Amino acid sequence: MVDLSRKYDVLVIGGGNAALCAAISARRAGASVLVLEGAPKFYRGGNTRHTRNMRCAHDAATEILTGPYTEDEFFEDLLRVTGGQTDEDLARFMIHESKEMLTWIVEQGVRWQPSLGGTLSLGRTNSFFLGGGRAMLNALYLTAEQLGIDILYDAEVTSLDIRDGMFLSATLKRDGKDIAIRASALVAAAGGFEANIDWLRESWGPAADNFLIRGTPYNRGSILKMLLGKGVQSIGDPTQCHAVAIDARAPKFDGGIITRHDSDVFGIDVNKHAQRFYDEGEDIWPKRYAIWGRLVAAQPDQIAYIIFDSSVVTSFMPTLFPPIAGNTVAELAQKLELDPAALAKTMAEFNAAVRPGTFDHTILDDCRTEGITPPKTHWARKIDAPPYLAYPVRPGITFTYLGTRVNRQARMVMADGKPAANMFAAGEIMAGNVLGQGYAAGMGMTIGSVFGRVAGREAAANARN
C-alpha cells in the first residue's frame, strides 16, 4: 500500500519512457520515488506505448546496429530536420549521452530486437525494442516495482504548489478527494498537449478539429500548462509538433502506428479539390514521413488522398484499412467524393509529365516529371493500371513541441532565466529544447531516455542536499 502522507524525495509526474527512466535513475541514486501516472494501467506510458525504436549515436557496429553513427552525423541529421531550430549545447549533450543509452536501457530490463534476417538487415541509426514500446514499458515498470518505486495509476494531478521556482507539493485527485503529495524534488515527464483539442485550436484554429491524435486521450498537457502558469520559461512554437499523414478512417485517438501511410512515393497526393500540392518525391524515408502531416494540415478541410494504381499495390507494407478502389478514375473520384473531371485532369497532366527513368524507391532515382507544378522529382511513374486506388489521409499528431526550457541537468529554467530550485523535466514536455521543428524517427525516445535518466539523477542529488 502506498503511503501518500509521507514526503518523497522525488515525485515523478507521468508514466512513459522519460518518467520511468527518471524514476529508476533517481531510485538507483538512493531516492524514495513516487510515480503518478494519469492514465489507467492499460494505457500507461503515454506515447511510449506506440513507439518502437530509439536513435543512439555509436562509434562502432554493435550486435544490433551497423556502425558507426557518430555524434557529428547525428547532430547533422538533427540540424537538417529541424532547419537549425535546436539548442546546440543541449542537443550535443543529448547526443553524447545517447551513446550510453544502448547499454543503460538494457540494464533497466529493456531488450533490443536482434537481427531477424542476419547482419544484412541491421539498421545503422535506430535500435528497435523487442516487442515494441509497450514491451519496453512493461520492462521498465517491472524494474521500477522491483526497485521499490511506488506507482499509482489513474493518478490525475490537478494543481502544483510552486513558489519562486520551488516545488512544494502536488494535488492528487483520488476517489473524489484532494490529496497533497509532498516531495523534495519534482520531475515533470507528463508529455505534450496533443490530445487537448482546445489547446491545439488556440494556435491552429478550427483546423485542429480535423486532426487525429495518434496517442491516448490522456496526453492533455495539464502539467505543462500548470508549470508555464507558475513561471517556468517556455520553449518552442505551439504549432510545432511531430505529425504524419495517417488514414482518415483511423479512430480519433490512439490509432498508433498502424494507421500511417507511406505510399505517396508510389503515386500522387491530391487535396479535396483533386489538386496536387507538394512534391511527393522530395525525400526518402524516414525523413519524408515526418513532413506529410503538416502538409495535409495546410490543405482545405485537412484532408488529402494518396492516389495510385494496381501495379504498385504490393510495393509497400500491407495497410490496416484497405485502399478505396475504382475501375475508372471517375468511379474512384465518385467514391472519394472528388470532382471526377478535376481528378481526371490532374492525373492526365501528371501522366503526361512523367519522364522515362529507372525506378528504385530505395534511392533518389531518376524518375521525375517535367513541366508541372509542383513537380514530382523522384519515383514518378504513370498512374494508368486500373483499378485505381486511394487512401484518404489526415494529419495525425504524435506530440507537440511547446515545452519547458531546461538546462543540461534537465533542470527547468524560470522565466527570469534562473534555474528552478528543485524542478526537472524530461521527455516530450521539454522536447522543444532539442526539436524546434521537424522530426527524425526515434528521437522522441532518445530525448525521453537521456533526459529522464539525467533528471532522475539530478533530482535525487537535489533531494539529498
Add this chain to the structure above:
Amino acid sequence: MTDLSHPHSSNTLRETDRLMTVCNSCRYCEGLCAVFPAMEMRRAFSDGDLNYLANLCHACGACYADCQFAPPHEFNVNVPQTLAIARAESYAHYAWPPGLSGLFARNGLVISLIAALSVAAFVFGFAAFTDPAVLYGVHTGPGAFYKLMPHNAMAVLFSAAFLYAIVALVMGVHAFWRNIGEPVGMTTGPRALLQALRDAGELRYLHGGGVGCYNEDERPTDRRKLYHHLTFYGFLLCFAATSVATLYHYLLAREAPYPWWDLPVVLGTLGGLGLVIGPIGLLVAKTARDPALVDKQRMGMDVAFIIMLWLTGATGLLLLVLRATAAMGPLLALHLGVVFALFLTMPYGKFVHGIYRYAALVRYARERQMMGG
C-alpha cells in the same frame, strides 16, 4: 485484385484474418516468435495459412502483454486467445475419420468416459478371466504381471490401439499439411525436419523472444516451459521404458517385472516422475492464467489430457512401489486402463497439438530456407 482477402469458413478464421491484417500493418512483435515472421511472408491469408499460423503459436502470451491494441483498446487485438480457439477448431477440422471430429466438442467429458470405461474394462476383464485369488494375490518374479493378463493379449491389445492412433494421426497431419501447403505446394526436406525437431524439442518459441512467457499478468514469470519439458520428456522416457521392455521380452526373453536398477524401470521411474510433476505444474499454471488469454471452451480438453498424463505417471509409479503386494492386481488394471485410454484418445484430444505444431514448425523452417535463398 485490390481485395486480396480470402473468404473464410468460420467466424474464428474471419477474426484471425482481421487480427493478422492489423498485426501485418504493425509488425512490432516480429522478434517474439515464429508466428509474426511467418505472417510477414504473406499479404493475405487463406484458411490454411491461418490454421498454419494458429498451430505455429506456442501461447507464450508475449504478444498480448506487448500489444498496444489489446483489449480494452477498440482494435481488440488478442492474438493468443484467438489463435488458441482457431487451433482447437483446426484439430476437429483435420480429425480422421471426419465423423469423429465431434469428439473434440465436449472433449473433457469424452476423455473421462473413455478413461473410466477403459479402466472398468480392465478391472472386469481381470476379474472375469482370472481367479479372484490370483487377482488379489501377491506375485513376484519374472512374469508376475502376466498371471493377470497374458503378455501376448496385452501386446496385441495395446499394439492395435497404438497403431490405430498412429493411422488417425497420420491422416490428420496429412490433411493439415495439404491445407497449409495449398498455395505453393509445399515440399520439405531433412534440414527443415531437423530444424523443427530442435525448435520443438527446446520449445524455442515458448519464451517471448527471450524475455520469458506470460501467464497471470504482464510480468514474464511463467514456468510452463519447464513443466512442459518435464511432461514431454517424462512421456518420452515412459515410452522408451515400454519399448525397451518389449525388446527385452521378445529379443532377450526377459519378462517383466524387472529389478529397480534395470533400464526399463529406471527410464519408467524418471519418466513417471516427470509425468507426475510436470502436469501438476501445467495444471496450476492453467488455473492461474489470465482468462483473457484462454480458450475457455477448450479448458476441458486441456485439463483432460493433463490429467490423463498425470494418471499415467502416478499409477505407473504406484504400481512400481506396490508391485510386490496384493494391490498389484487392481493397480495393474488401473494403470493399463489409463494407458489404453490415453492411446485410444490420442488422435481426439490435446495430444494432437504436438503433432500439428511440429508440422507447422517444419513448414516454417522450410519457408525460412526458401526466403533465405
